[in-house]
Amino acid sequence: MLEFKHKNTFFLFNFKQPKAQQVCFFQSTFWKKQARILGSARGRGVTWFLQTEDMFGVNATLKHYYRGGVWGKINRDCYRFSTLSTTRSFAEFSLLKQLHEAGLAVPKPLGACVEKVAFGFYRADLLTEKIEQAQDLTVYLQQAMLTEQDWHKVGQLIRQLHSMQVCHTDLNAHNILVQQRQNERKFWLIDFDKCAHQLGERWKRENLNRLHRSFMKEVARMNIQFRQSDWQALLGGYQA
Numbered sequence: 001m002l003e004f005k006h007k008n009t010f011f012l013f014n015f016k017q018p019k020a021q022q023v024c025f026f027q028s029t030f031w032k033k034q035a036r037i038l039g040s041a042r043g044r045g046v047t048w049f050l051q052t053e054d055m056f057g058v059n060a061t062l063k064h065y066y067r068g069g070v071w072g073k074i075n076r077d078c079y080r081f082s083t084l085s086t087t088r089s090f091a092e093f094s095l096l097k098q099l100h101e102a103g104l105a106v107p108k109p110l111g112a113c114v115e116k117v118a119f120g121f122y123r124a125d126l127l128t129e130k131i132e133q134a135q136d137l138t139v140y141l142q143q144a145m146l147t148e149q150d151w152h153k154v155g156q157l158i159r160q161l162h163s164m165q166v167c168h169t170d171l172n173a174h175n176i177l178v179q180q181r182q183n184e185r186k187f188w189l190i191d192f193d194k195c196a197h198q199l200g201e202r203w204k205r206e207n208l209n210r211l212h213r214s215f216m217k218e219v220a221r222m223n224i225q226f227r228q229s230d231w232q233a234l235l236g237g238y239q240a
Contacts, residue, residue: 010084012093012112019055026113026125028062044068049130056110059130065089065193078121087114089124092192095166096128104160105188107131131188134179141224148233154187155237161189167198171207172214
């Protein structure tokens with residue numbers, strides 16, 4: 001890993017050697033000038049998809065951290081600084097690195113950035129691997145059904161995460177990606193902001209219950225194809 005400070009900004013990269021213009025890697029304007037924008041997605045802010053395979057070995061996703069809820073309307077993207085390791089981007093980078101190196105299907109972290117601003121606050125950005133030919137599971141389920149074996153795979157993936165005592169605090173149907181690979185589908189977990197290791201067992205059931213509620217919500221809201229037998233197949237994979 002490569003960690004350094006430039007002016008009031010801290011950088012963390014999953015590289016062994018420095019790269020040219022690396023302090024610009026968290027600026028969308030830099031990638032636009034390089035004509036490397038592949039696309040974008042909108043949520044609280046804009047997530048950028050970047051053509052970086054020749055630079056990083058994979059294409060990349062660049063996200064800026066934004067606040068949600070009522071507080072986010074007042075303070076859009078500044079967080080109180082405590083320690084560097086607990087900042088949103090450095091914490092997510094470190095957790096993703098551990099999970100990725102353990103073989104879980106999560107995006108490879110590429111870099112993290114923390115910019116200290118006035119009055120003890122900071123802004124943060126994260127670069128991760130772009131999962132190619134993948135889509136939000138809810139989008140897929142609007143058009144097609146998963147097989148029992150597919151749901152089994154989803155359950156196994158979640159069990160892998162829980163076996164490492166990692167709680168995905170926002171485990172919902174949108175944070176599972178389905179990737180079509182020739183004649184099979186692979187599933188990925190994304191968005192590990194505010195996720196962490198957690199002791200005990202009770203939270204694991206609560207985690208699963210949250211996911212089930214998410215699927216049921218999207219049956220009504222997005223008309224996704226999801227049946228109770230699908231959930232049982234997922235649990236079968238989880239318990240296998």
